Amino acid sequence: MKILVNFDLCKSNAVCMASAPEIFEVRDDGYLYILQEAPDETHRAAVEEAVRLCPTRAITVEDQAL
Amino acid sequence: MKKIVVVGASLAGLRCAEALRREGFTGALRIVGAEVHLPYDRPPLSKEFLSGEFEEDRLALRTEPYEELNADLILGQRAQSLSLEARSIALASGEKLDFDGLVIATGAAPRTLPIADGISGVMTLRTLEDAVRLKGALVARKRICVIGAGFIGSEVAATARGLGLDVTVLEAGDQPMLRGVGPIIGETLAGLHRSNGVDLRTAVKIESLEQIGESVRVNITGESSLECDLVLLAVGAAPVTQWLEGSGLALDDGVVCDATLLAAPGVVCAGDVARWPNPLFDGESMRVEHWTNAVEQGVHAARRLLSDDESAPAFSTVPFVWSEQYGIKIQAAGRFSGEDRMEVVHRGTDDSRFVAIFERRGRISGVIGFSEPRRVMQYRRLIGTGTPFDEALAASL
Numbered sequence: 001m002k003i004l005v006n007f008d009l010c011k012s013n014a015v016c017m018a019s020a021p022e023i024f025e026v027r028d029d030g031y032l033y034i035l036q037e038a039p040d041e042t043h044r045a046a047v048e049e050a051v052r053l054c055p056t057r058a059i060t061v062e063d064q065a066l
Numbered sequence: 067m068k069k070i071v072v073v074g075a076s077l078a079g080l081r082c083a084e085a086l087r088r089e090g091f092t093g094a095l096r097i098v099g100a101e102v103h104l105p106y107d108r109p110p111l112s113k114e115f116l117s118g119e120f121e122e123d124r125l126a127l128r129t130e131p132y133e134e135l136n137a138d139l140i141l142g143q144r145a146q147s148l149s150l151e152a153r154s155i156a157l158a159s160g161e162k163l164d165f166d167g168l169v170i171a172t173g174a175a176p177r178t179l180p181i182a183d184g185i186s187g188v189m190t191l192r193t194l195e196d197a198v199r200l201k202g203a204l205v206a207r208k209r210i211c212v213i214g215a216g217f218i219g220s221e222v223a224a225t226a227r228g229l230g231l232d233v234t235v236l237e238a239g240d241q242p243m244l245r246g247v248g249p250i251i252g253e254t255l256a257g258l259h260r261s262n263g264v265d266l267r268t269a270v271k272i273e274s275l276e277q278i279g280e281s282v283r284v285n286i287t288g289e290s291s292l293e294c295d296l297v298l299l300a301v302g303a304a305p306v307t308q309w310l311e312g313s314g315l316a317l318d319d320g321v322v323c324d325a326t327l328l329a330a331p332g333v334v335c336a337g338d339v340a341r342w343p344n345p346l347f348d349g350e351s352m353r354v355e356h357w358t359n360a361v362e363q364g365v366h367a368a369r370r371l372l373s374d375d376e377s378a379p380a381f382s383t384v385p386f387v388w389s390e391q392y393g394i395k396i397q398a399a400g401r402f403s404g405e406d407r408m409e410v411v412h413r414g415t416d417d418s419r420f421v422a423i424f425e426r427r428g429r430i431s432g433v434i435g436f437s438e439p440r441r442v443m444q445y446r447r448l449i450g451t452g453t454p455f456d457e458a459l460a461a462s463l
């Protein structure tokens with residue numbers, strides 16, 4: 001899976017960090033950093049929760065064609 | 067389970083319906099909503115939509131096509147009553163809908179005050195229509211008086227200042243927002259309003275409202291009265307449970323559920339309307355009026371409905387809320403009050419950034435941060451794992 005963040009929508013509430021701290025990090029500069037852009041499947045549930053809980057609906061997951 | 071009806075077509079109801087499909091429910095799914103709109107997002111109604119930064123098209127809660135949800139959306143229709151025996155709900159139109167499973171997600175509606183009866187220019191804010199009306203008034207008028215300095219009152223005050231209006235905020239308590247957080251944060255919140263030009267008056271009692279032509283006079287006990295062009299009543303919200311009276315469900319400031327969000331066999335609740343004992347806080351009975359809770363509960367309620375009674379897990383969460391005022395991101399998680407021990411664990415380079423944590427029974431129970439999202443989330447995790455307070459203090463996140 002590939003993580004995409006629309007940075008025009010992101011407001012750095014860091015809710016994604018609570019769901020998937022290994023993938024998302026909001027730093028002290030106030031911006032969101034994607035720590036792994038193509039995480040393995042073990043992270044799927046956490047990432048999908050982050051997608052759902054994002055207050056600005058800024059995160060999407062793209063499934064690469066096999 | 068063949069037929070599921072979801073009542074309430076907003077955040078909790080929609081996320082629940084989506085989760086039902088994801089979890090493999092293939093039967094008939096109906097979503098009943100009193101509003102005529104497809105589910106939309108409320109937080110921007112006091113912020114970006116009100117200020118004009120967002121248009122209506124940015125509010126949609128679902129971006130994927132509705133056909134994929136394969137649900138029957140019955141909008142502009144209010145559920146009037148529930149019969150647990152007949153396993154059906156009656157709509158205002160008289161139509162009855164049968165169900166095997168029912169999701170109650172009717173949210174909350176603004177409280178009003180009797181003194182506001184019959185006064186034009188008094189508004190509340192919950193729906194898109196409310197926001198359109200308030201926005202129009204903010205553009206056309208000059209002086210707004212906000213009654214109640216909770217989240218919504220404070221956000222509207224900030225937005226109205228941004229639009230250049232004269233803003234007075236009247237609050238019955240000693241401090242704005244997050245009532246009872248103690249003097250330090252209370253004063254910070256008050257200072258935020260005042261330094262942005264809001265006339266904030268705390269510990270006031272409003273005697274009456276008077277219509278003076280187009281404007282409203284607000285009479286305050288022991289103080290001179292003030293005149294304004296519009297009044298926003300922001301004195302909290304009450305769960306929408308009137309339609310459930312007499313149904314046999316337990317109602318007590320919300321629909322009373324068990325720890326798994328079940329209110330009766332085959333009946334679950336989610337969002338602002340749900341009251342449940344939260345295992346993470348020693349089973350404290352909670353009703354949470356925050357956005358992320360509505361999503362989490364929607365998903366949990368869907369799984370609960372589709373699972374058997376023995377294996378269903380409890381719903382536990384560290385309640386979280388964010389707010390945006392004067393460019394500052396205020397976030398809070400967990401439980402706290404002025405009675406609890408509080409320690410400021412971080413101060414940013416400028417005064418407007420800080421993080422404070424709270425203690426209950428030896429553990430970290432709450433966190434509040436101003437423009438410190440990373441730390442708030444990290445402390446929120448420590449709350450969720452029941453971390454001893456001293457350990458949280460030493461964590462220096």
Ligand SMILES: Cc1cc2nc3c(=O)[nH]c(=O)nc-3n(C[C@H](O)[C@H](O)[C@H](O)COP(=O)(O)OP(=O)(O)OC[C@H]3O[C@@H](n4cnc5c(N)ncnc54)[C@H](O)[C@@H]3O)c2cc1C
Binds near residue numbers: 076143172192218355
């Ligand atoms: C202006 C505003 C700003 C906010 N800002 C924030 C914020 O910054 N951060 C945050 O965490 N939270 C915020 N919130 C709170 C958040 O929006 C709510 O927690 C969330 O909307 C709750 O979702 P819900 O689906 O439970 O209820 P609601 O959104 O209230 O939806 C309930 C729906 O059910 C419908 N309904 C009611 N009765 C019936 C019936 N009998 N039959 C059919 N339909 C019915 C209602 O019309 C409504 O559409 C804000 C709320 C408002 C109003």
